[in-house]
Amino acid sequence: MSRFGGRVREYPAVSIDRFDRDNLRARAYFLSHCHKDHMKGLRAPALRRRLEGSLKVKLYCSPVTKELLLTNWKYKFWENHIVALEVETPTQISLVDETSGEKEDIEVTLLPAGHCPGSVMFLFEGGNGIVLYTGDFRLAKGEAARMELLHSGTRVKDIQSVYLDTTFCDPKFYHIPSREECLSGILELVRSWTSLTRYHVVWLNCKAAYGYEYLFINLSEELGIKVHVNKLDMFRNMPEILYHVTTDRRTQIHACRHPRDDECFRGNRLPCGMTCQNGVPLHIISIKPSTMWFGERIKKTNVIVRTGESTYRACFSFHSSYSEIKDFLSYIQPVNVYPNVLPVGGTEDKVMEILKPLCRSYRRNMEPKYKPLGTLKRVHKRDLSDTDEEDFFDTELTAAKPKIPKQQNKESRPSSARQSENAEGKINESTESYKGTTTYTSLKADFIDCEESNDDDDDNEEESEKNIVEVCSPEPDSTSTSNFNGVTSDQQESNGDVPRWDAFFQCNKLEESSENEDNFPSSADAGGSQSLFSDSDGVSDSTHISSQNSSQSTHISEQGSQGWDSQMDTVLITSQERSALDMSSFSKGGSRTVVPLLQETAKDSQPDNSRWKPLGQNRSCACELKSKDCEKEAEAGTAHSQDVLAEINDSSRTPDLELRRDSQSSSDFEIPLTPGAEVPQPDKLHSLYKKLAAGESILREKKVS
């Protein structure tokens, strides 16, 4: 939960993601994304009143965020006060005090944040230095290095302060599987299930929040099955999302919700009410996306965990992991950093101890002291070199890492007047208390305590169910974690200007949609629906749409993984454009043009293939699903798990769990051992594996750390 008070020290005239209290006096507002915890006060009467009496006060956000916000009638009153700023387009803004006439100019640039559709970070540049507010973000390693507008010439911009999403800034969240890995795991599970019969359906038990859309898109693209959702009017101008969701319940993938959807599920009923089709009862499994993380000494694990007879958990995260945060920050190397979030049981001090060493103020001031030899342990050192890579000892003030070529027309402004400490003492009025890195002096920096023992893969699962069996381990996607150590990888170089935010949504393959033909009454134009384009923001209406049957060819992407970035790159179309599209069209990153589907094929495919392995290559999936329950169930006729097992095993052709795990671990991501941690005994693991393979229950005791 964000505890950011709304204002940054350097530019106290603007308020970001907070709209209450002192923020009521801001000269301009910024909204990074459309999650409620970043919208506090946004529809409060006080602010509403202020808007009514003002011509100048604006809310700046991305076009997608604007769209999402305004489709909720409760925020309609913002309509004439919202300014959508294009992503990656520096914009000059005058901050005018309406009473005094006082004016301050600032330039703001929206950078994709990878958190949910429309989510951005704000880069402010003005008289008080360059400030980056990240909002909430999920950026993979090396992502910052690919952001052109974080650079000036060949160097990273001289950033004074970063206001950082520190949700997972704790070593116990060291690693969170990449989007590609997670998607691929979910995809294979859904694929294996839904391909059994048309009555095998999947319920994605997603939270009520934006951010799952790219999952829907990818599943739909890969499997040719649209995803049932409660409402989709908010996506009316986002064809690349709209095309893949539906309000027609007769589909095999559901992400619909009901106030008591768990009850529904237990009664073999989907939240939308479906229990059978054509008189045939549905076989439903649920997949609950949830964050799985892996502490430092854990190498890797499966991204899908079976938690019950027909329930699964799938790894999914909206936020960057500990190592991703460190990678991001150490690349930016700001003078100061301020955490926007206190992670779990963490304190601000603890977080700052982690972040400080990645900032210049610390590197400069603390360098001589940073390595208290008396207590330094070998493993610590290793950790440092692993996570901080090449230039941890670099005292350079400016990061000199190369970046993508293309020069932005606007050269770096004269490295803005540097005045960090208290750009404005008044900021203290804000409810939060900040401590700049400059004021931190603790010596414990970089000593990561790894008391927590994230023991193999599932200790984070506190399910009551007995048989928790790992299901899928996608191949590690080596390309997704391309190393970014100063030397820019050639492939990124070749990507040209907007390094990799473009070239998504490749939808070129027309495929036999076989069994689903009658399932897709082209929801997008099911006009008469009660929920479609409705302004109600109620969630509970499990709409049953009258479905005009329209069989349609289903487009399946051959390399759907690109779509993962849809969340960062959701593109809006105007109403004119909309009418020009018939079934769907997908538009691309930088240029934001809408490209008719069929022209898409050749156009945007090239550059990013190097980074993202087409999912097709990720298909092989080590799976194991043997539980007595399954067998029981299979006999009972309802079940499925066994079938899945067969299916999956069949495709993977890997008979022995143990073998598979071994082969995986060798190729999987490397995570350093926790200092002082004991290496798991092979024989212990061995016996565990044996048990797993034999379908025995494995009781997992919570480790006492």
Place this chain on the structure above:
DNA sequence: GCGATCAGGT
């Protein structure tokens, strides 16, 4: 009746 806050749920 509304909003804010809290507790409890997923």
Place this chain on the structure above:
DNA sequence: CACACCTGATCGC
């Protein structure tokens, strides 16, 4: 573990 909500109860206006 926690996310990003939702619901319901209570309080104050």
